Amino acid sequence: MAAGSEKKPVLGMVQANGTDESCVTFVLHEEDHTLGNALRYMVMKNPEVDFCGYCITHPSESKINFRIQTRNGLPAVEPFRKGLTDLLDVCQHVLNTFETTMKKYNDQKQTPME
Template identity: 70%
Template structure:
């Protein structure tokens, strides 16, 4: 069971000074690297309510990133983060769907070629 394996660490933590503006937050993402950091930063920077978005890899031996978002207009930093993750999920799903469709078309054409060459 989970209890025996010890407590599972959170995938996402926030780092914020006491009484700090919730429009300025550093999110700590565990078991992530440039793959998520770079693409998520790209998505979030498109938001008109975002002043700054960047990330750092804490240390090469650690698989975690510090992801900082600063917003304007009193928008909490969690909003562009949620939006960015949703948009990234949609893009990945679209790429996956397109790939699967193209793959099945390719396999079908290969099978037809094999059938033709076998004279069936």
């Protein structure tokens, strides 16, 4: 890292004046549609979420604005955190399945044919 340069934040929150915690826009830096679409899907599975969407601010910027609106006074940060955790669990399952399958394939390939 160059001298004098600051580390940019990875996550920020934007909340309009006069709104409560149930309506928040999260700003994710250095992210794109790969995370945005998958995370939106996971968050929308929560029945307490009224709206969840994201947009890429500009093609030359690598950040997304990720908006969540919830009902019944649920803070938007809760389904956001749960969506990230659930997505991480799904990714770990896919990785484990891939590695297990590759190990079986390689073991089978090394076994001599009779």
